[in-house]
Amino acid sequence: MTATMTFHPLGNADCTRFDLADGRKMLVDYADMRNDDDLWDRRIDLPAELKADLRAARRDYFDVVMFTHLDDDHCCGVGDFFWLEHAAKYQGEGRTKIKELWVPAAAILEDGCEDSARIVRQEARHRLRKGSGIRVFSRPKKLREWLEKQGLTLESRAHLITDAGQYVPGFSTSGPERVRFFIHSPFGWRQDDNQIIDRNQDSVVFQATFLEGARETHALFMSDINYDSIDQIVRTSKRHANQDRLRWDVFKVPHHCSYLSIGPEKGNDETKPTEHVKWLCETQGQSRCTLMSTSWSIPAKGTAEDKDVQPPHRQAAAYYKRVANLKDGAFKVTMDLPSASRPKPSKIEITERGATLLMVSATTGSATIISTPARAG
Numbered sequence: 001m002t003a004t005m006t007f008h009p010l011g012n013a014d015c016t017r018f019d020l021a022d023g024r025k026m027l028v029d030y031a032d033m034r035n036d037d038d039l040w041d042r043r044i045d046l047p048a049e050l051k052a053d054l055r056a057a058r059r060d061y062f063d064v065v066m067f068t069h070l071d072d073d074h075c076c077g078v079g080d081f082f083w084l085e086h087a088a089k090y091q092g093e094g095r096t097k098i099k100e101l102w103v104p105a106a107a108i109l110e111d112g113c114e115d116s117a118r119i120v121r122q123e124a125r126h127r128l129r130k131g132s133g134i135r136v137f138s139r140p141k142k143l144r145e146w147l148e149k150q151g152l153t154l155e156s157r158a159h160l161i162t163d164a165g166q167y168v169p170g171f172s173t174s175g176p177e178r179v180r181f182f183i184h185s186p187f188g189w190r191q192d193d194n195q196i197i198d199r200n201q202d203s204v205v206f207q208a209t210f211l212e213g214a215r216e217t218h219a220l221f222m223s224d225i226n227y228d229s230i231d232q233i234v235r236t237s238k239r240h241a242n243q244d245r246l247r248w249d250v251f252k253v254p255h256h257c258s259y260l261s262i263g264p265e266k267g268n269d270e271t272k273p274t275e276h277v278k279w280l281c282e283t284q285g286q287s288r289c290t291l292m293s294t295s296w297s298i299p300a301k302g303t304a305e306d307k308d309v310q311p312p313h314r315q316a317a318a319y320y321k322r323v324a325n326l327k328d329g330a331f332k333v334t335m336d337l338p339s340a341s342r343p344k345p346s347k348i349e350i351t352e353r354g355a356t357l358l359m360v361s362a363t364t365g366s367a368t369i370i371s372t373p374a375r376a377g
Contacts, residue, residue, distance in 0.1 A: 003179060003210050003350040005219065005250065007292055009334040009343035010034075011043050012256040012311060013073035014294050016221070017053070018208070022176035025057070026064040028221060032077030042335065042343055047081050049345060054096065061097035068223040069203035070107050070117035073256075079119045085133070086126035090119070101127055104186045105138045105161075106202040109146055128157060135168065136161045137204050138186045165240065173211035182207045182245045184233045185225065201229045207245050213352030218247045218286070222254035227263050227274050230254070234276035246284045249355045250348055253320060256295035257312035257333075262319055269301075270318040281323045289329035290348065290357050291320050297333055297340050330357065 006017040013031035020026065027050075034043040054060060065082070067075050078084075083095035103124045113121055127134035129150055136143070139161050144154040154161075162168055168181040185205035203223035210217045222230070237246050254261035259271040273281065285291075295312040299305035306314055317331065324331040337346040347358045 003212070005348045005350075007294060007334050007337075007346050007348075008046055008049065009042070009044050009337065009345065010046065010073075010294070011335060012295050013043075013076070014068070015046060016252070016294075017050070018179075021178040021210075021212075023057075024063040024177060025054075025059075026066070027062050028066045029068055029074040030065065030078055030081065031073050031075065032081065033073065042341070044343065044345065047077070050081075050096070061099055063099050064102055065098045065100075066102035066204060067104075067107060067120050068205075068221075069104060070110065070113060070120055071224065072116060074224075075116045075120050078116050084119070084123045085130075086122050098133070100133055100135060102135045102137070102204070104202055104204050105136055105140055105143050106186065108136060109140075109142050128160065131157060131160070134160055137183055138163055138202075165236070165242070168206075173209060173216070178211045180209050182209070184237070184245070185223075185229065187232070187236075201225055205229075205233065207248070210350040212350055215352050215354060217249050217350050217355050219250035219252070219348075219355075220246065220248035221252040222261070224255040224258075224261075226255065226258075226260045227277050230261065230280060231274055231276040234280055243284070246280055247286060248284055249286045249289050251281075251285065251289065251291045253291055253293040253295075255311060257293040257298065257316045257320070259311075259313040259316040262316055266313060267315045269315060270322070271313070271315040273319060281320075282326060285323060285327050285329070287327055287329070288354070289324070289327045290355060291324055291329065291331045292346075292348075293317065293320070293331070293333045295333055296335050332357065 001021050001023060003021045004019045008015045010031055010033045013033045014029040015031055016028045018026035032046045034045055035041045079090055081096055083097045084090035101124060107121055107124050108128060110121060124134060128136060139154060147154055147157060162183055164183050164185055164187050166183055168183065171177055171180050173180050183206050186202040203225060205223050205225060206221050208219040237243055259266040262271040262273045262277050293312060298312050298317040299314050301314060321331045334346065335343045337343060349356045349358055
């Protein structure tokens with residue numbers, strides 16, 4: 001079986017499905033953002049899309065569901081879609097089960113969260129108390145304290161915790177799944193130093209490395225971190241001689257193409273990267289790479305959208321496009337694939353030639369597939 005990553009057009013929101021070589025299915029974030037009352041809403045019906053895929057696979061569960069952090073654009077609608085263990089009202093016919101839930105430690109520790117964020121937090125806390133069906137990323141001192149308040153010890157749950165700088169157990173390029181996951185963030189010390197949880201900077205950042213034939217293909221998922229956090233990841237990786245853990249053929253652009261994930265100043269026409277962001281993008285990006293922006297369409301200069309403080313930012317996109325051109329690669333926006341008027345899920349297939357972006361033709365619909373090699377030769 002060929003591994004794939006499917007990116008869903010959800011506006012400024014994230015949901016990526018990994019279909020692994022051994023048949024396992026993994027979901028990175030879930031955000032049902034579509035407004036069914038708005039006939040002009042171009043965002044996909046995410047629950048319908050995911051359930052159709054599960055029906056085709058004759059299953060009602062995902063092997064892994066990761067929430068990189070608890071902002072609404074990464075977890076909206078979980079209480080309507082998933083079968084959750086912690087409360088009977090989230091159980092019943094038609095709900096999608098989660099074999100293993102992956103969350104950052106901040107998702108366990110955050111108090112005062114509401115709506116979908118609170119639902120994910122309660123489910124994560126329930127599973128951690130139970131001691132199964134969960135993986136937590138980083139072990140700040142506050143997590144030890146929280147466990148002790150539950151009458152538990154950090155040592156008793158250590159097998160469920162993965163720190164930055166480690167691989168996720170149970171995945172290997174030498175196994176039938178042919179993929180491994182290296183965790184870059186969150187940093188436990190950061191949560192110890194800060195009194196307030198910063199969801200974006202305490203989110204999960206990881207590299208997925210696929211092996212097909214003799215070729216390794218790397219995908220870097222950056223969540224919503226800003227340039228300060230990227231700088232810290234790069235410095236830490238270099239200090240530990242882990243530069244290869246930041247190589248990428250597929251780059252999930254951070255924070256929906258925000259300039260703040262590149263540098264402190266937006267710029268007039270292009271955001272200038274920090275030294276470490278420049279290295280990550282221009283040195284670690286491989287030939288024929290693909291940069292995926294999970295965002296609304298990039299605004300044109302001078303439009304009302306261009307003046308919006310919220311991403312996507314035209315200046316950030318200009319930098320990423322320059323990186324793509326430098327690498328003979330491609331910069332793509334989920335809400336523009338295959339066209340801005342008819343966005344559909346876009347799929348990247350992992351083969352022995354590398355990563356190939358598969359797009360549905362805007363003129364002929366789902367019957368015609370256009371393959372663009374993201375890395376070959």
